[in-house]
Amino acid sequence: MEPKDEPIPRWRVGSGSSLRYGAFVNSMSSLTPRAEEKEKVTISPRRAYLAVAVLCYINLLNYAERYTIAGVLPNIQEFFEISDSTAALIQTVFISSFLLLAPLFGYLGDRYNRKYIMIGGLSVWLVTAAGSSLVTKSYFWLLMLLRAMVGIGEASYSTIAPTIIGDLFVGTKRSAMILVFYLFIPVGSGLGYITGAGVAALTGDWHWSLRITPILGVVGLVLLVFLCPNPPRGAAETHGEGVNVATSYQEDVKCLLKNKSYVWSSLGVTATAFLTGALGFWTPTFLSRARINQGLISVCVKEPCDSTDSYIFGAVTVVTGIVGACLGSGLSRWFGVKVANVDPLICAVGLLGSAPCLFVAIFVASASITTPYVFIFIGELLISLNWAVMADILLYVVIPTRRSTAEALQISVCHLLGDAGSPYLVGVISDAIRRSKPENQGWHFHSLKYSLLVCPFVGILGGVFFLLTSVYITEDRRVAASSVEGTPQQGATSEPPIELSNGDKTVIIES
DSSP states (O other), X not given: OOGGXXXXXXXXXXXXXXXXXXXXXHTSGGGSHHHHHHOOOOOOHHHHHHHHHHHHHHHHHXXXXXXXXXXXXXXXXXXXXXXHHHHHHHHHXXXXXXXXXXXXXXXXXXXXXXXXXXXXHHHHHHHHHHHHTTOOTTOHHHHHHHHHHHHHHHHHHHHHHHHHHHHHXXXXXXXXXXXXXXXXXXXXXXXXXXXXXXXXXXXXOGGGGGSHHHHHHHHHHHHHHHHOXXXXXXXXXXXXXXXXXXXXXXXXXXXXXXXXXXXXXXXXHHHHHHHHHHHHHHHHHHHHHHHHHTTSSOOOOSSSOOOHHHHHHHHHHHHHHHHHHHHHHHHHHHHHTTOTTHHHHHHHHHHHHHHHHHHHHHHHTTTOSHHHHHHHHHHHHHHHTHHHHHHHHHHHHSOGGGHHHHHHHHHHHHXXXXXXXXXXXXXXXXXXXXXXXXXXXXXXXXXXXXXXXXXXXXXXXXXXHHHHHHHHHHHHHHHHHHHHHTOOOTTOOSSOOEEEEETTEEEEEOO
């Protein structure tokens, strides 16, 4: 097809750079933005809602699979005869591969067909997750390798799925859909504990607990293929016409690093990931050891181990996740009209408020089981205020054509400094403390108790990061909106010059 025959998009956003992707992009067939531009089909509300439902279902399975390991951790430790720090490496290698590949998928997601990328990643996830359930006792290294490969599949999905929702909806509808999508993080996590522990108890073998989500994942893959569209980038903001970008990856990263709201909120998200990673992995085991320390149950010497705390903590995670995310999103809508920077303030309150709750829960576990659960419930509820709000912040302070890159960089940073290392760090500290009294069974509990004290301090630090975000977010949000709308913004420095094209007429706007 000659260039003159190609449909010309109404909106074209770019930088002043001379680097263009035209020749390369035109050679990439259906994976390219050109092919995406040719698909100028209006996506009906019904299809958009179906797409969100499919993405939510897969998101639920992703997090259920991720935390199934934590639900049967005592069984795995007994099976492989491994220490706390070695057990934590199972989660660390998974998150490490996840964070290392997220920037690659972010780059691809801003330039090529996002649906195809997710299909490929989900296929890898299904095969490797199922393979993890076949590992025998002498092949612990193989379990580690397969868990790392599971992270490859999740990186492709978690990086791209929120940006598709962002291109299907705008305004309060987008906030509501993002809320629903992120609700399935705690719901999936909680179901991971419950199904993992339940299947292990039912079958007497923890391997079976890792086979449930891959089976359900096949259904998700089929639904993704047939029901999820690949909307033009910025379709919601430009009434379906999309936004086309012609900037290099280096320019995208440079602009994101100049966006103070994005940088500080990403550090806040990192602190949240540290908390949820460490608590999600170790809390059931910690409370199980608390029961042993109080003489309520005996030490596990043969699987299946007692799974009571996996069930309870899973239920707590589901309930606090749903209530907290809905409450956070509701507060954002109620106060957003009067308080422009309310979103980061909600996140700050959530993290700062969770710190004393976690501190109390950790120490009272020596004498009680009920009281720690009360404070864990409150702490988890406060942390869950952040889920939907954090995601919404990124979508409205970053222009559509950089959202996948922004998601990817945020994922890399928050996992690198957050939940990739936090379970392992807690495990290492626990092992180091326990070595001072290796024969004391009670010290097995107290060593983990003291190592978990790092969590409340990280929560306070995360609250400070979100308070700093609140200083800049109003201006950064205005700059992002003006870049898409094509109107100049006085004093804006977060974005490069904007090039608007309509037919043969081109106007350069310095933002």
